[in-house]
Amino acid sequence: MTRPMRNVLAALVFLFTLGLCRAQDLRSLSHQAWSTEEGLPQSSVHAIAQTKDGYLWVATEGGLARFDGVSFKVYGPTTFPSVDICCLKADDQGLLIGTGEGVWRESSGAFTRTAIAALQPKDSPGWTWSAESVRLMPHAGAEIGNDFEHSLVPKGFDPRSPRAKSDVRAAANGREWRSGEQLGGRVQSLLVDRNGLAWVGMRNGLAVIDATTGSVTEIPFLKGDSVLSVFEDLEGNHWIGTETSGLHILRRLKFRSVPGLAELGVTSVVQTSDGAMWIGTRDDGLQRVRDGVGAEPVPLARLTSGVILCMAPGPLGGLWVGTPDGLNFVGANGAVRKLSSADGLPDDYVRSLAVQGSSVWVGTQHGVAELKDGKVAQVLTVRAGLSGDQIGALLVTRDGLWVGTSGGLSTIGSLGKIRNFGAADGLTGQIITAMAGDKNGDVWVATKGGGVSLFDGRQFHPTGVFSPNAVIHGITADGRGNLWFRMDRGIRRLSVVDLLECANGGACPAKAQAIRYGLADGLPSDEEVASGSSGGWLASDGEMWFPTRRGVAVADTANLPIDRLAPPIVIERFSVDDATVENGAKIRYGPQRLTIDFAGLSYTAPGEVRYRVGLVGFDKDWVDAGAKRSATYTNLSPGPYTFQVQAMNGDGVWNQAGASVAFRIVPPYWRRWWFIAVLVLVVAALLISGYMLRLRRLQRGFDAVLAERSRMAREIHDTLTQDFVGTSVQLDIVAQMLKRGKTEAALEQVARTRKLVSEGLDEARQSIWELRANSSQDSLPTRVTRLSEREAYRGIGIELAIGGAYRELDARVEREVLRIAQEALNNVVRHAAATKTGVDLHYSDEALLLTIEDNGVGFGMDAVAKLDGHFGLVGMKERAAVIGAVLEVRSEMGKGSVVSLRVEV
Numbered sequence: 001m002t003r004p005m006r007n008v009l010a011a012l013v014f015l016f017t018l019g020l021c022r023a024q025d026l027r028s029l030s031h032q033a034w035s036t037e038e039g040l041p042q043s044s045v046h047a048i049a050q051t052k053d054g055y056l057w058v059a060t061e062g063g064l065a066r067f068d069g070v071s072f073k074v075y076g077p078t079t080f081p082s083v084d085i086c087c088l089k090a091d092d093q094g095l096l097i098g099t100g101e102g103v104w105r106e107s108s109g110a111f112t113r114t115a116i117a118a119l120q121p122k123d124s125p126g127w128t129w130s131a132e133s134v135r136l137m138p139h140a141g142a143e144i145g146n147d148f149e150h151s152l153v154p155k156g157f158d159p160r161s162p163r164a165k166s167d168v169r170a171a172a173n174g175r176e177w178r179s180g181e182q183l184g185g186r187v188q189s190l191l192v193d194r195n196g197l198a199w200v201g202m203r204n205g206l207a208v209i210d211a212t213t214g215s216v217t218e219i220p221f222l223k224g225d226s227v228l229s230v231f232e233d234l235e236g237n238h239w240i241g242t243e244t245s246g247l248h249i250l251r252r253l254k255f256r257s258v259p260g261l262a263e264l265g266v267t268s269v270v271q272t273s274d275g276a277m278w279i280g281t282r283d284d285g286l287q288r289v290r291d292g293v294g295a296e297p298v299p300l301a302r303l304t305s306g307v308i309l310c311m312a313p314g315p316l317g318g319l320w321v322g323t324p325d326g327l328n329f330v331g332a333n334g335a336v337r338k339l340s341s342a343d344g345l346p347d348d349y350v351r352s353l354a355v356q357g358s359s360v361w362v363g364t365q366h367g368v369a370e371l372k373d374g375k376v377a378q379v380l381t382v383r384a385g386l387s388g389d390q391i392g393a394l395l396v397t398r399d400g401l402w403v404g405t406s407g408g409l410s411t412i413g414s415l416g417k418i419r420n421f422g423a424a425d426g427l428t429g430q431i432i433t434a435m436a437g438d439k440n441g442d443v444w445v446a447t448k449g450g451g452v453s454l455f456d457g458r459q460f461h462p463t464g465v466f467s468p469n470a471v472i473h474g475i476t477a478d479g480r481g482n483l484w485f486r487m488d489r490g491i492r493r494l495s496v497v498d499l500l501e502c503a504n505g506g507a508c509p510a511k512a513q514a515i516r517y518g519l520a521d522g523l524p525s526d527e528e529v530a531s532g533s534s535g536g537w538l539a540s541d542g543e544m545w546f547p548t549r550r551g552v553a554v555a556d557t558a559n560l561p562i563d564r565l566a567p568p569i570v571i572e573r574f575s576v577d578d579a580t581v582e583n584g585a586k587i588r589y590g591p592q593r594l595t596i597d598f599a600g601l602s603y604t605a606p607g608e609v610r611y612r613v614g615l616v617g618f619d620k621d622w623v624d625a626g627a628k629r630s631a632t633y634t635n636l637s638p639g640p641y642t643f644q645v646q647a648m649n650g651d652g653v654w655n656q657a658g659a660s661v662a663f664r665i666v667p668p669y670w671r672r673w674w675f676i677a678v679l680v681l682v683v684a685a686l687l688i689s690g691y692m693l694r695l696r697r698l699q700r701g702f703d704a705v706l707a708e709r710s711r712m713a714r715e716i717h718d719t720l721t722q723d724f725v726g727t728s729v730q731l732d733i734v735a736q737m738l739k740r741g742k743t744e745a746a747l748e749q750v751a752r753t754r755k756l757v758s759e760g761l762d763e764a765r766q767s768i769w770e771l772r773a774n775s776s777q778d779s780l781p782t783r784v785t786r787l788s789e790r791e792a793y794r795g796i797g798i799e800l801a802i803g804g805a806y807r808e809l810d811a812r813v814e815r816e817v818l819r820i821a822q823e824a825l826n827n828v829v830r831h832a833a834a835t836k837t838g839v840d841l842h843y844s845d846e847a848l849l850l851t852i853e854d855n856g857v858g859f860g861m862d863a864v865a866k867l868d869g870h871f872g873l874v875g876m877k878e879r880a881a882v883i884g885a886v887l888e889v890r891s892e893m894g895k896g897s898v899v900s901l902r903v904e905v
Contacts, residue, residue: 026208028256028556030522031221035246039072041065041083045241048231049088051095051106054568054601056233058247059085064097067247068572068599069606070629079111080104124192131186134200136175136211175211182216183207191230191238199238201227206240222248235565235604251604252561253522255546255553260295261287262524266547267308268533274317274332277537277545279552280308282529286321286330302336303328304348310533312353312360320360322350327362329374337374344376345369352533354394354401361401363391368403385418386410393533395435397443404432409445426460427453434535436475436483438496444483446472452485454503463502465494465514473528474535478544478557486534490526491517491546491553515652520605525550566655567602567609567647574661583661589668594633596661600647608650616642638667710878727757780814781806784841787822796828796854797836804843813903816879817850820887823872824852824899832856834896843905850901858891 034040042062049057056067063076063083076083082100089096094107096114105114128135177183179202189201198209206219206227222240225248229241240248258279265282272278279287279295285306286298300306305323312320317332326340326348340348345362352363360371367381368391381389388407395402401412408430409421421427429447436444443455449468452475453460466472466485474486483499485492493515502508518526525548528534536546542558574581575595581587587594600609611625617639625631631643646658669675730753737746778786781802788800809817821839828837834856842849873889876899880887883903891897 026217026219028253028522028561029219029221029250030253031248031250033246033248034067034072038246039065039074040246041072041074041076043246044243045229045247046086047088047098047229048239048241048247049090049095050231050233051090052092053570054234055570056239056601056603057088057090057095057106058241059088059097061085068570068601069603069609070599075111124190124198127190127192127198129187129190129200131179131188133176133178134183134187134190134198134209135177136198175214177209177214177216184218188226188228189230191232193232193238194236199230199232201230201240203227206230219250221250233603235563235602236561237603249603254517254561255522255555257522257524257551258289258295258554261289261551264551265529265549266552267529267531268311268535269537269545269547269552270311270313270319271537271539271545272313272317272319272332273315275540276317277539278311278319280311280321280547282307282531286319298330298334298336302330302334304338304340309349309351309531310353310363312355314355314360320353320355322353322362324349326350339371339374339376344379346379346381351391352394354396356396356401361394361396363394363403365390367391368394380412380418382407385420387420387422392432393435395437395443397437398441402435402443402445404435404445406431408432421460425458426462428460428462434472434475434486436477436535438477438483439479439481440496442496442500444475444499446475446485452499454499461503463499464508465499465502474533476536476538476544478538479542480557482557484536484544484546486528486536486546488528489518490523491536493517516608516650518608520607520650523553524548563602563604563649563651564653565602565649566653567600567649569598569600569645569647569655569659571596571598571645571659571661573597574663581663583663585663586666587663589638589665589671591635594636594663595630596632596643596645597630598645598659599629600649600655602647602649605650610648611645612648613643613645616644622646636665638665638671640664707882710875727753730756779806780809780817781841783814783818784821784839787818787825788839796832796834798825799836799838801838801840802842803840806843807905809848809903809905810883813848813883816883816885817848817901817903820876820879820899820901821850821852823876827872828852828854828856828897831859832897846904848901848903848905850899850903852899853896855896858893858895858897860893861889861891 035043040058040060041064042060044061045058046061047059051057056069058065058067058072061084063074064080064085065072065074080097080099080101084100085097086100087098094105097104097106097111103114104111126137128137177200179185179187183200184202184204184207186203187200188203191199191201193199196211198211200207200209203226204224206222206225208217208219209215210217222242225240225245226243227240228243229239231239231241233239236252238250240250242248261279264279264284264287266279267282268280270278270280275290277289279289281287283306284297285300285303286308287295288298289295303321303323304326307324308321309324310322314320314329319330321328321330326338327345327350329337329339331337339345345364346367346369347364349365350362351365354361354363358372359377362369362371366389367379367386369379370377380386386403386405386407387410388405390406392404392406393402394404399411400414403410403412409427409432411419411421413419422430427445427447428450431448432445433448434446438444444452445455445460446452448471451462451464451466451468451470452472453462455461471488472485473488476484476486477496478484481496482493483496485494498508517523523546527549529547529549534547536544538544538557542556544555544557546553546555571583573596574583574585575597576585576587577592578595598611600611602609607627610627611629612622613619613625613631614622615631615633618633618636618641625645631645640662641664642660642662644658644660646655648654730749734746734749734753737743737749784802785800788798808814821841825837825839828834832854834854837852837854840849840851840853842851876889877887880901885901885903888900889897890900
């Protein structure tokens with residue numbers, strides 16, 4: 001192949017490929033605008049761009065605005081020296097902003113000055129434009145002529161096409177639309193969208209050029225506006241910047257309306273064999289639509305009633321029409337034939353119609369009638385075997401006629417056999433609200449309170465895709481593997497494949513993939529008309545027509561715009577009690593409110609975006625947030641948290657990655673581990689201390705009891721025992737005197753003995769009851785003197801010496817000193833065999849000194865310590881310890897003994 005031929009072929013391929021792009025149906029466009037009243041900083045929009053995070057940026061003469069589909073955030077004089085923004089360009093790093101004072105870069109919300117000089121080329125790929133014209137080039141950058149060497153040749157191009165030569169000539173000559181001729185005015189901007197359509201912004205409006213046909217379509221919404229900029233976002237929406245009226249968006253809706261029907265309450269829609277669409281209304285009779293536009297009314301006088309309840313296509317382009325006052329047949333020429341109960345119908349109130357071959361089935365309030373050749377052939381009621389007389393939905397399948405009645409569901413086979421279905425057959429609910437058959441021959445039945453069930457030829461299988469409270473008024477199959485459900489509010493579309501999985505007990509993905517259509521998708525009204533058939537109609541060109549309370553909604557199922565782009569999600573603000581904090585922040589613990597504002601950046605239908613949120617560390621699963629764009633938490637416990645949010649667009653596509661923000665609630669000191677550890681240790685220490693104190697208290701009690709017993713033992717030893725010993729000695733003396741006949745002396749000795757016993761009893765009583773020493777009127781020296789003067793000690797020759805400056809001591813101290821002296825003297829009397837004993841009581845400045853010394857036989861200290869039953873020395877030591885005194889006992893065999901006591905005073 002020669003080079004010129006290759007160039008011609010390349011040009012032909014380019015134009016042929018461009019022609020394959022199906023032109024956008026401009027009838028489905030919707031329009032919305034924003035101006036300064038909605039938050040735009042200024043009404044002259046010079047440039048529009050979209051960054052990777054999904055935000056839309058708008059350049060105006062009053063500053064830069066960031067748009068999230070609902071609200072604007074304006075960057076003005078505090079950000080840029082000049083607020084006159086001329087141009088924008090989005091790249092991988094963020095956004096470049098051209099201002100009167102230079103170029104700035106935006107990245108992650110931060111703005112810095114940059115040295116880039118140029119931002120945006122004037123021409124679009126394959127096109128060039130000037131103020132006077134718009135020209136389609138053979139390929140990007142090529143001049144008009146024969147040089148097409150660098151053009152791309154796509155697969156599927158057929159050079160033998162009959163149009164090849166003319167396409168080559170068109171390519172060689174180029175294509176031009178001139179201002180004032182094909183275009184309405186001076187050209188100011190140009191955009192070639194993803195479908196190959198050229199959007200031309202002009203001084204007085206916006207036009208769309210289809211390069212394959214050369215047609216120019218003016219957009220009526222912007223007629224008269226000066227269009228400065230045109231932009232296509234990631235979802236395929238077209239944004240228009242104007243000079244005086246602000247920012248505009250043109251969205252391609254999923255449904256379009258038909259002019260002239262907007263104010264009519266439509267009950268049913270049917271297409272006849274001649275291609276005409278017939279519209280039945282609630283009060284305005286019939287309307288006929290040809291070629292998808294315009295509406296021709298049928299005079300009400302020709303019909304039995306202007307209230308249309310149901311319709312069905314008839315032969316030769318005719319139409320069967322059911323009304324509350326009878327049945328009508330409308331011919332293609334407009335002639336009307338009427339039938340009523342006078343003609344054999346069971347009732348004039350015709351609620352439903354179905355065509356089965358040459359028969360027409362008519363559902364009324366008192367049974368179903370079969371018409372053949374325009375006459376009533378038979379009437380079936382409960383008597384004939386139907387489950388009820390009041391007839392609702394009718395459905396014709398290859399197996400026969402399905403009849404929904406007030407008593408349940410019945411089928412009429414080809415031989416007239418009637419079968420009724422109920423709960424035993426798996427049918428949930430007796431009131432049949434809608435029925436439909438899909439392209440596979442499966443039958444789907446909707447019941448009140450039972451949702452949608454599949455009939456497998458033997459029994460029904462519920463799908464569970466709708467809640468028990470959902471009411472389905474109509475089901476229509478689109479021939480493309482989907483079922484369309486007319487609900488109380490809006491329309492739902494479900495895949496038959498997903499429904500089959502639900503009916504067969506599978507994972508039921510239809511619950512997550514059900515697509516809801518409402519006002520934002522182009523429905524003129526999301527409400528259905530009461531008493532209408534409410535089901536949709538699949539037209540021969542693949543469009544679905546649905547009746548609504550305000551006209552009809554038409555969807556092109558072959559080119560249904562589906563937004564498959566998951567909406568980008570951004571965390572717009574994270575605040576604590578209205579104070580903004582950063583991701584990863586450490587937040588003090590306390591009664592406070594945490595608010596996370598987020599946005600799903602979908603511009604096709606912002607109101608249809610749905611969210612689910614979850615706070616890791618708090619929520620156990622996702623929480624459905626609906627359309628709410630913020631989440632609030634209060635009184636969170638200390639610890640780490642991660643907030644996560646996912647968004648779903650109006651077509652059911654979820655952004656699974658979502659967005660997240662992490663933070664930590666810092667615990668107060670009294671909830672930190674070290675404080676809890678210290679607290680545990682303190683509590684443990686307190687418990688141990690309490691336990692030890694209790695042990696000590698018990699020990700003190702035990703020691704007190706033991707001390708009391710010891711004291712009692714000492715007191716008994718030092719008082720009663722000693723007195724008994726003295727008394728025994730005195731009685732021995734009395735006995736000796738009586739033997740010698742000294743009666744008078746014996747009586748005198750008895751009197752002394754009696755006095756000794758009385759004194760001993762007084763001392764014992766005082767010791768036992770711990771009477772205070774000062775209860776006695778005698779001082780310590782007096783009492784020691786009296787002790788020394790007892791006749792029991794005279795035989796040992798006691799020499800008493802008392803010296804120093806007397807001062808009264810504690811009664812307990814004086815008592816213990818007296819008892820120690822008494823025990824020492826008793827030991828002398830009983831064991832020492834002494835002839836001389838010295839008692840020295842001396843008061844010095846620092847101490848009280850008591851010394852008792854005898855000249856007796858003495859004793860060995862080690863030998864005495866080993867004797868059992870002798871407690872004298874032990875008792876003296878215990879008494880000394882009680883008063884904190886120092887006791888010293890010295891003795892040697894044959895050298896007597898010395899007892900020394902020192903009491904610090």
